[in-house]
Amino acid sequence: MRLNLRVAALCVVLLVSQGALAADLPQRWVSAGGALSEWACALGGESKLVGVDTTSQHPDSLRALPGIGYQRQLSAEGVLSLRPQILVGTEEMGPPPVLAQIRAAGVQVELFSAAPNLTALQDNLRHLGQLLGTEDRARAMFEDYQMRLSQHGARVNEARLKQKAPGVLLLVGSAGGKPLIAGKDTAADWLLQQAGGHNLATHSGYKPFSVETLASLDPEVLIFADRALRGEEARVALFKENPILSSTRAARDGRVIELDPTLLVGGLGPRLPQSLVTLTNAFYPVQVP
Amino acid sequence: MTALVRPRTLFIGLGLLCLLASWLSLALGPVSLPLFDTLRAALRLLGLPVAGDGLEQAELILGQIRLPRTLLGLAVGGVLALSGVAMQGLFRNPLADPGLVGVSSGAALGAAFAIVAGSALGGVPEALGPYVLSLCAFLGGLGVTALVYRLGRHNGRTHVATMLLAGIALTALSGSAVGLFTYLADDATLRTLTFWNLGSLNGASYARLWPLLLVSAGVAVWLPRRARELNALLLGESEAAHLGIDVERLKRELVFCTALGVGAAVAAAGMIGFVGLVVPHLVRLMAGPDHRVLLPASVLAGASLLLFADLVARLALAPAELPIGIVTAFIGAPFFLYLLLRGRA
Numbered sequence: 001m002r003l004n005l006r007v008a009a010l011c012v013v014l015l016v017s018q019g020a021l022a023a024d025l026p027q028r029w030v031s032a033g034g035a036l037s038e039w040a041c042a043l044g045g046e047s048k049l050v051g052v053d054t055t056s057q058h059p060d061s062l063r064a065l066p067g068i069g070y071q072r073q074l075s076a077e078g079v080l081s082l083r084p085q086i087l088v089g090t091e092e093m094g095p096p097p098v099l100a101q102i103r104a105a106g107v108q109v110e111l112f113s114a115a116p117n118l119t120a121l122q123d124n125l126r127h128l129g130q131l132l133g134t135e136d137r138a139r140a141m142f143e144d145y146q147m148r149l150s151q152h153g154a155r156v157n158e159a160r161l162k163q164k165a166p167g168v169l170l171l172v173g174s175a176g177g178k179p180l181i182a183g184k185d186t187a188a189d190w191l192l193q194q195a196g197g198h199n200l201a202t203h204s205g206y207k208p209f210s211v212e213t214l215a216s217l218d219p220e221v222l223i224f225a226d227r228a229l230r231g232e233e234a235r236v237a238l239f240k241e242n243p244i245l246s247s248t249r250a251a252r253d254g255r256v257i258e259l260d261p262t263l264l265v266g267g268l269g270p271r272l273p274q275s276l277v278t279l280t281n282a283f284y285p286v287q288v289p
Numbered sequence: 290m291t292a293l294v295r296p297r298t299l300f301i302g303l304g305l306l307c308l309l310a311s312w313l314s315l316a317l318g319p320v321s322l323p324l325f326d327t328l329r330a331a332l333r334l335l336g337l338p339v340a341g342d343g344l345e346q347a348e349l350i351l352g353q354i355r356l357p358r359t360l361l362g363l364a365v366g367g368v369l370a371l372s373g374v375a376m377q378g379l380f381r382n383p384l385a386d387p388g389l390v391g392v393s394s395g396a397a398l399g400a401a402f403a404i405v406a407g408s409a410l411g412g413v414p415e416a417l418g419p420y421v422l423s424l425c426a427f428l429g430g431l432g433v434t435a436l437v438y439r440l441g442r443h444n445g446r447t448h449v450a451t452m453l454l455a456g457i458a459l460t461a462l463s464g465s466a467v468g469l470f471t472y473l474a475d476d477a478t479l480r481t482l483t484f485w486n487l488g489s490l491n492g493a494s495y496a497r498l499w500p501l502l503l504v505s506a507g508v509a510v511w512l513p514r515r516a517r518e519l520n521a522l523l524l525g526e527s528e529a530a531h532l533g534i535d536v537e538r539l540k541r542e543l544v545f546c547t548a549l550g551v552g553a554a555v556a557a558a559g560m561i562g563f564v565g566l567v568v569p570h571l572v573r574l575m576a577g578p579d580h581r582v583l584l585p586a587s588v589l590a591g592a593s594l595l596l597f598a599d600l601v602a603r604l605a606l607a608p609a610e611l612p613i614g615i616v617t618a619f620i621g622a623p624f625f626l627y628l629l630l631r632g633r634a
Binding site for chain 1: 318319320346349350353355474477480481489492493497603606607608609610612
């Protein structure tokens with residue numbers, strides 16, 4: 001009982017101090033993490049961002065901001081030259097000595113989880129909401145997100161009763177050349193599962209494929225994420241560079257879908273539920289009676 | 290090839306160049322500090338009693354970011370160039386660079402092991418964590434070089450040609466092992482590996498700096514003492530032996546110093562190409578082949594070149610940063626081509 005009282009007292013103190021801090025929230029933000037930048041914008045923090053890393057590509061307006069390079073290879077002086085009050089990023093952000101230098105310069109450095117699961121997202125959103133002073137909005141957004149995902153899960157389960165999960169391969173490439181196949185333990189694999197697909201690749205990580213392997217797997221649906229090209233151009237490049245793909249079932253049935261590669265880095269982003277819907281629509285096409 | 294510049298003039302010129310590079314490296318960066326603040330902060334860092342009001346940021350940036358970075362650049366550039374001279378002297382071949390005895394590829398192997406396998410192995414003590422990469426790179430470089438040296442020895446003599454071929458073979462072997470690690474790596478570690486292979490002076494801290502400074506100071510004191518022996522070696526091994534030089538010992542020292550120096554430099558800053566190959570050439574063009582001048586002048590020239598390259602690396606894309614290996618190779622490769630073509634004409 002006494003312990004409970006202490007915990008309660010601690011909570012009160014923490015809450016009060018949070019309230020007191022709200023008056024001087026950081027106003028100049030640098031974000032190193034694609035999904036984080038997106039969430040920060042979604043929570044109304046876009047005007048506070050003064051710099052982003054190379055993985056922050058959405059919304060488009062972020063591309064106009066000064067780029068601080070790749071999240072694992074930040075430059076202390078580069079970041080400091082933007083005079084930020086806070087640097088947010090995923091646990092991958094680094095290198096550690098640079099983060100120490102940035103901290104020593106009095107910049108708040110906040111790390112977020114990049115794990116693709118709802119618990120991590122809930123923590124991240126709560127944390128971001130506190131830092132931006134939009135806690136209610138963050139909470140509402142998480143609840144909405146959770147709801148969309150569970151609705152989607154229900155839909156996938158329902159579809160699975162009627163139809164076997166299609167065999168899928170997800171290719172990540174650049175301008176069509178030498179794509180890597182997404183295996184287990186990747187964000188891509190998680191995405192496929194959530195959308196109700198069956199990932200045919202059994203290796204772990206992203207690996208180049210051999211033509212024979214691909215032919216023997218014969219996927220029903222191909223998903224490609226191209227880092228350089230978009231839309232039809234990317235599709236044409238992919239088939240031109242890898243003619244074997246045209247003989248797969250997916251290509252013959254025209255079930256080749258494009259995916260934005262930025263969805264695959266930095267944890268769960270706000271655009272994810274929508275892409276899940278797109279993927280599921282492709283996996284389980286509505287049967288015309 | 291005769292000297293174009295008198296040694297005295299060369300040393301004064303290179304000394305001034307090195308000072309200029311150091312000053313620019315301290316004064317320029319993505320954060321623009323007023324020149325006067327930089328000066329005052331520099332004086333305060335030297336321990337002079339200068340009023341310090343409003344200087345906190347300048348002092349922090351100068352003391353914690355730019356000064357360690359500048360020192361790192363000086364040490365790495367100097368020691369790489371010096372090892373280049375040692376290797377070109379040892380192999381009596383202007384195309385030799387420190388990578389020839391396997392130290393670079395060994396270090397790359399060590400680093401790849403640390404980056405890819407390190408996370409899988411887990412159980413690294415907390416305090417050691419940040420140093421595992423450097424340590425593995427250093428040990429990898431030393432290990433492969435020791436092996437190359439051992440393979441070159443036969444009947445108590447070191448055969449330079451055998452050593453060279455052994456170096457090529459082991460470099461290829463390490464390369465394939467690095468390739469294997471690359472294949473096993475996941476996306477994130479892959480990028481770390483890629484960036485490590487391009488080198489960077491970014492994130493220099495004093496804790497990582499001291500070992501390198503000690504090693505490079507040791508090498509920079511030791512190697513120039515062997516200048517006369519290296520000059521004699523230019524005539525050929527038996528000629529040098531007839532001149533009363535312990536050639537076996539000299540070879541051992543050269544290989545050891547290179548392994549130690551380059552190993553430490555690579556461990557601290559990653560792979561930085563072309564400094565060890567090109568700087569000795571540059572200095573030889575100006576000062577001729579006398580190692581008494583070549584060795585110390587290369588230290589100054591290498592240090593200056595690396596600092597200038599680093600300035601480009603940190604300013605070109607600010608607030609982001611280019612890996613310095615890109616810049617040195619960008620300067621080094623065309624120059625190297627020029628040397629090749631000039632030799633042909």
